[in-house]
Structure formats: C-alpha cells, structure tokens
Amino acid sequence: MEQRNYTTADRLLMGLDQALQTLAGRPRVTERTDPAQALPEAELSAEQQLHVARLLRVDHSGEVCAQALYQGQALTARSAQVRENMQRSALEENDHLDWCHNRLMELNNRRSLLNPLWYLGSFAIGATAGLAGDQWSLGFIAETERQVCAHIDSHLQQIPSADKKSRAILEQMRSDEQHHAQVALSSGGVPLPTPVRNAMRLTAKLMTKTTYWL
Secondary structure, eight states: OOOOOOOHHHHHHHHHHHHHHHHHSOOOOOSOOOTTTTSOOOOOOHHHHHHHHHHHHHHHHHHHHHHHHHHHHHHHOSOHHHHHHHHHHHHHHHHHHHHHHHHHHHTTOOOOTTHHHHHHHHHHHHHHHHHTOHHHHHHHHHHHHHHHHHHHHHHHHHSOTTOHHHHHHHHHHHHHHHHHHHHHHHTTOOOOOHHHHHHHHHHHHHHHHHHHHO
C-alpha cells in the first residue's frame, strides 16, 4: 500500500487532535503496560502521599511539555526519518503521561491547572527548534532528555522507598528518556550552546516550582 504524504495542514490538524488528547483526554499509547500495575500500594502518611502526588503532578506536566516539544519539532523537521523517530518517541512519552495520570488518580490528586500554558509554550519552542535545523532540533531533544533524567533522579531521592508504584514509573521513564537522548544524538544531534542550556534549566525550574502547587 502506498504511504500517504501528509501536508503541513494535515499535520497541524493531527497535532491539534493530539493536543486535545494530551490535555483533556487519554492519549494514544504504545503496547507497553503500566510498570506500576502489578505492584502493591504503599502505606503512606497523609503528608507523604500529598508530597508524592505533587511530585508526580510535576512529572505529568513534564510529559505534557515533552509531548508538545516533540509535536512542534516533528511539524517543522526537514527529514522524514527524523520526523518518524520523533513521533515514536512522542508515543512513548504518551505512555509516561498515561502512567503519571493513573498514579495521580490513585493518590487522589489532579493534573496541573497550568498544563495548557505549558503545552502552548513547549510547542512553540519545539517548532522553533525544528526550524533551526534538524541537527539543532535533535540536540535540543538530547539536552532536554538529559535534564529530565536529572530531574527524575531528584524525585526518586524524595519518594519513599516503600512507594514501589511511583518509583517503578519514574525508573522506567528515566530509562526511556536516556534512550530518547541517545537516539537524538545518533541521528545527528549537536551539543547546544551553554546559554541555551542554562535558559532551559531556568525555564524548567519555573515550571516545576509552580506546578508543584498548581
């Protein structure tokens, strides 16, 4: 069967549908199962449960941002192979989004009220990175995933060891993010300038601090 060549308008409409699924529905996921599904629930104090839920809310919003970044970059990517790799990574990020949302529900908490804002901003950043060229776009992905891994590590240090469900989710997410970074670099990504990396860290810090509360 002949593969269809999607126009920019086609991809914009599909991107809108994915945005609505990300923000308000259940996103399309891969064949993988939730790593926390078969694990027992931990006995957490009310204070511990609230803190873990807020951390997972931050992680969920981070996946909203990742989804938007990949969609923006895929829209403006020049290479069909690069676009395909980004779309597969975006699908795996949807797994993370779904797992975090499921865990938030189990912890009797909610998604961030600021997710629409984070999505729009991240989509714009992703599209801009794509316009700069595939090598810079891929370098941006690699740096983003590297910073996400450091961010997940900090959460793993804060989540009680008894909470095996939350830890299993974050550990699988970390493994996936490392893989996405490696794919981006092996596909031709280049290191970003130091000022860009620093600006990314500041933006991420703003997002995490506000999302923890909102």
